[in-house]
Amino acid sequence: MDDWFAAQVERNGPDIHAYLTRRTTDGVADDLLGDVWVAAYGGRSGFDPDIGTPRAWLFGVARHVLHGYYRKHRLRSTMARVIGIDRPTDETAAVDARLDAAALAPQLREGLRSLPAAERELLLLVAWENLTPTEAAQVLGIPAGTARSRLHRARQRMDERLSGSAQVVDETTRQEADR
Amino acid sequence: MNDDNWTTLQSAGKVPPPSPEVLAHAAQRVEQAATRNPRRTVGRRVLVPALAATATAAVIGVVALQQSNTPTALPVAPSTTPSVSTYPPSRPLENQDKSPLCVASYPKELQKRGFGFDGTVLSAVQIPRTAYYWAVTFQVHEWYRPGRSPQQVTVQMLGGPNGQVQLEDQVGYEIGDRLLISGASVDSRTGKALKYPIGWACGFSRTYDVPTADTWRKVFSK
Numbered sequence: 001m002d003d004w005f006a007a008q009v010e011r012n013g014p015d016i017h018a019y020l021t022r023r024t025t026d027g028v029a030d031d032l033l034g035d036v037w038v039a040a041y042g043g044r045s046g047f048d049p050d051i052g053t054p055r056a057w058l059f060g061v062a063r064h065v066l067h068g069y070y071r072k073h074r075l076r077s078t079m080a081r082v083i084g085i086d087r088p089t090d091e092t093a094a095v096d097a098r099l100d101a102a103a104l105a106p107q108l109r110e111g112l113r114s115l116p117a118a119e120r121e122l123l124l125l126v127a128w129e130n131l132t133p134t135e136a137a138q139v140l141g142i143p144a145g146t147a148r149s150r151l152h153r154a155r156q157r158m159d160e161r162l163s164g165s166a167q168v169v170d171e172t173t174r175q176e177a178d179r
Numbered sequence: 180m181n182d183d184n185w186t187t188l189q190s191a192g193k194v195p196p197p198s199p200e201v202l203a204h205a206a207q208r209v210e211q212a213a214t215r216n217p218r219r220t221v222g223r224r225v226l227v228p229a230l231a232a233t234a235t236a237a238v239i240g241v242v243a244l245q246q247s248n249t250p251t252a253l254p255v256a257p258s259t260t261p262s263v264s265t266y267p268p269s270r271p272l273e274n275q276d277k278s279p280l281c282v283a284s285y286p287k288e289l290q291k292r293g294f295g296f297d298g299t300v301l302s303a304v305q306i307p308r309t310a311y312y313w314a315v316t317f318q319v320h321e322w323y324r325p326g327r328s329p330q331q332v333t334v335q336m337l338g339g340p341n342g343q344v345q346l347e348d349q350v351g352y353e354i355g356d357r358l359l360i361s362g363a364s365v366d367s368r369t370g371k372a373l374k375y376p377i378g379w380a381c382g383f384s385r386t387y388d389v390p391t392a393d394t395w396r397k398v399f400s401k
Contacts, residue, residue: 009206015203017197034208041209099191108184127185128192156201159180 005044009037015055016062019129022098023066023091036062052138059139060128066091069070092117095124111161119154122147145178188356269359269391271382273337273351290398292383294376295361296325296332297392300354303340313339314375317360321392323399325360334360336378357387361393 016036020029040061047057070091099109112120118140125136137147180188267329269284283291306312314334321395340353352358365372378384385391 003207006206009209012200014196017201018194020360021194021197022192032199033197033201033205035207038212041212067227105184105187108187113186124192126399127188143242153180158184162184 005023005041006169008040008058012055012058015129016058018058019062020066022124022128023094024069025097026093028069032062032065035065035166039065053135056131059131059135060141061126063139081139107162108158112162115154115157119150119157121157122150123154123158260278266388267358267386269385269388270298271378271380272358283379283381283383286394286398288335289361289383289395291363292323292324292379293364294328295359295395295399296328297321297323297357297359297387298332300340300352301331301334301359302354306335306340309392315378317358320357321396323395333375334362334374334378336360336384337375340355352386358384359387359391360384363393 011145013033017029020036024032036133040058041121047054050078076105077156096113099112112123115123122133122136122140125131125139129136131139132143133147133151136151140147142150289295296317296319298319301316301318303313303315304315313336314330315336316335319328319330319332322328338351340351360378361383362377363373364376
């Protein structure tokens, strides 16, 4: 392993592991981290510093590995359900479980769940992984401008959702006070 | 989203940092990969087409076998009846028998399974378009449920024989092994009879031994 790659492993290990942990259950992230390094090492010649940062590139590899894991997992789970085993079959389910476990305000949780998948993934890359919109765009393989407008739309939708909920709460409170 | 909601969302994503052992283990894997195959990218150019061609041929072969639709069309191993009169203690075919993911517990809920038999593995073929499922044909020595059934049966099972195992938690079996298999003959989601019964994991499919076979006989006769 060359010095440059070893430095990336050391620098980004905890963040990539956190990304995988947030999107899986049952300690799967521990195994997937090794898969990410092996995949990244094999494809390191494809990293172009002119296009983006090593960190964003590694998140992109991690996302690819994660999707591969769930693809494999879904095949297994389709039949596994029939034979008596049940597991979350995609990262959305794992993220939902995390949001439930975090006892997030119900409006916020529902707002996130109602977002289109692409917007939600982008929002969580920025909020949870502390990626810039440009880095998140690199992870998702979309133009930076698209990512920025998608992120803006996601936050707007969340605002609408949350202010709608707030109005309902205010109205309920007012009605209760009137009684 | 206002700052409060943004902060709440961020805090919902907080996870504990990985242990140094986890990080070291992952780094070690890439070290091993680098040592094992330092010129991997060059090798892959030659290997990938060759592997693709081999895989295509294998898939075509398996599909042809599956399309013939009869258990006798599956490759049949030489008839091997175990010559030993004693067997090691029965063990589950996979390590998930104690998993909280199992929806039924063995042996408590063995009696509820739709079928159960004692049989020897004649052949096993991976089912096309599935990563882990195999059509396994047995020479049946004794049916525990239902009472009267054919002497040979093909069952869908999780994982293939040793050496072709795809699951990390699979103990596995060999062609010629004598096994105790129980599971479902009806799809629990649709209520329809399955073309091939499914041998359940979670301890409901296991290696044969005499005391366990006696127990199964008693349980299924209730």
